[in-house]
Amino acid sequence: MLSACGGGGAGDGGEDFVNAPPTGPNPIDAFVGVYDLTGNWDGQDGDVASLVIRERGDDGRADVLLYDLDDLNGGDNCYVRPGSGGFVELDVTGERVFMNRVAPFDSAELSLSGTTLVIDYIGVDDAELTYRAPSVGITETDLTPPC
Secondary structure, eight states: OOOOOOSSSSOOOOOOOTTEEEEOOOOGGGOOOEEOBBBBBBBBTTOOOEEEEEEEOTTEEEEEEEEEESSSSSSSEEEEEEEEEEEEEEEETSSOOOEEEEEEETEEEEEEEETEEEEEEGGGGGGGEEEEBOOOOOGGGGSSSOO
């Protein structure tokens, strides 16, 4: 089972990377970008959406926003900018990267396979799921038109 908690395990040097992020290079930096979530990410086949992982802030976390294209059921065919989003952070060992407060991927562990974001998360009925989202090589401002 995935967990953002740790302690007492191998590699646990007693440092707390959640509350005191390391300076310099950080594993989160590799995840910054825009990823294509198009597919069944929310239970609707072919739903178009983009996941944006922003640069790390001073707190060591990177903000995450999910832009959903309002194209289903006669929608306006524009990107809905979320009012709030989640964040990406290191676990307490500083080795694993997690995304929190982004439905349906809350408490997801992130990794990269080339330029594809791999999202491991717990779904309905505690099923362990994996979603793959390729990098699209654009910036957040390219997600147009906004609603």
